[in-house]
Amino acid sequence: MPELIGIARLAAESPSLLGKKRVEYMSLTTRSYLTRCNNPRMPFRWMINPYRGCEFGCKYCYARYTHEFMELRDADAFEKKIFVKSFGPRRFLGELRKLPVGESIAIGTATDPYQPAEALYGVTRAMWEQFxxxxxxxxxxxTKSNLVTRDAGVIASASRRHAVTIVVTITTLARDLAGALEPLAPRPELRLRAIRTLARAGIRVSVNLAPVLPLINDSEASLDAVAKAAAEAGAVSLGANVVYLKDCAKSIFFPFLEAQFPALAGRYQERFRNNAFLRGAYPEMIRERVGRIRRKYGLDSSREAAEPELWPRDPQLTLFS
Ligand code: SF4
Incomplete structure (x- = not known):
């Protein structure tokens, strides 16, 4: 077996924290909490993932490849071996202080920061305390988790000093469909309740209708129902993306389709055989449909909130604590 290096070696040396029936939590040493995003199409410059892996195990999850970096190549390792980043508040604060004002940071690009591990280890909450x-x-x-409401107080404090948006993903209001697609994530009505709680705490909330899955959750009625319920709960903006399927996602999603949506399996396989993304008329139709629904409920498309009053103007004055 070749010698492991980098993150794969760190993962192999990670001590176990807790073994549950289905999932094992491991402690992972981390060199830096902030990772620079070099993809110019992404609307943020920095990424933070407090965990590696995600117990929610959504069937379409694109982030499974991140376990391959650790040489964990079983398709379901991503949802069964969860790495908890060992957190040092001073070190995290030190990294934040090096960033200039106005930088954009996305938390949870490859994991849900409020998955069940967060209830035990509190890494995401500890990060908010430093923010x-x-x-x-x-x-x-x-996030897809109503656990985020536990931190409404500290997120509201951070919102007075930063432009914060909490994005709650809801792919469908149909409980059975959500349960099939996102087996261990909180039910849609709990996510809606979380939107309401956060909005009442004065936090800007967006609803994320992603992924849009052809012929599964993409009807006007289905998208409209999510947007309507989210707007009534206090969300101010709506994002949506058509599904994309990397090979790591296909290895879970295609067998799932064959079992649950056999009539669609062949069409998906054909469309995604050589591409991770759908191009052409379909994404254009969804863009138009979502735009119409956004206008109907007065939802914004932007991910950014207005600048907070406390935003430091002096370029010499980077951050203060
Ligand atoms: S919640 Fe997000 S990161 Fe977690 S399994 Fe689902 S899609 Fe993947």
Whole structure:
């Protein structure tokens, strides 16, 4: 077996924290909490993932490839071996202080920061506590979990010093469909309740209708129902993306389709055989449909909130605690 290096070696040396029936939690040493995003199409410059892997195990999840970097290549390792990044508040604060004002940071680009591990280890909450000691960033956090409401107080504090948006993903209001697609994620009505709680706490909330899955959750009625319920709960913006399927996602999603949606399996396989993305008329139709629904409910498309009053103007004054 070749010698492991980098993150694969760190993962192999990670001590186990807890073994549950289905999932094992491991402690992972990390060199830096902030990772620079070099993809110019992404609307943020920095990424933070407090965990590696995600217990929610969504069938379409594109982030499974991140376990391959650790030489964990079983298709379901991503949802069964969860790495908890060992957190040092001073070190995290030190990294934040090196960033200039106005930088954009996305939390949860390859994991759900409020998955069940967060209830035990609290890494995401510990990060918010440090954000509340700094100022001037654009911060977006994406989650499917109502556990985020536990931190409404500290997120509201951070929102007074940064432009914060909490993005709650809801792919469908149909409970059975959500349960099939996102087996261990909280039910859609709990996510809606989370939107309401956060909005009432004065936090800007966006609803994320992603992924849009052809012939599964893409009807006007289905998308409209999510947008309507989210707007009524207090979301101010709506994002949506058509599904994309990397090979790591196909290895879970295609067998799932064959079992649950056999009539669609062949069409998906044909369309995604050589591409991770769908191109052409379909994404254009969804863009138009979502735009119409956004206008209907007065939802914004932007991911950024207005600049907070406390935003430091002096370029010499980077961050303060
Ligand atoms: S919640 Fe997000 S990161 Fe977790 S399994 Fe689902 S899609 Fe993947």
């Amino acid at each position: 509340a000691r700094t100022a001037g960033f654009r911060i977006g956090l994406v």
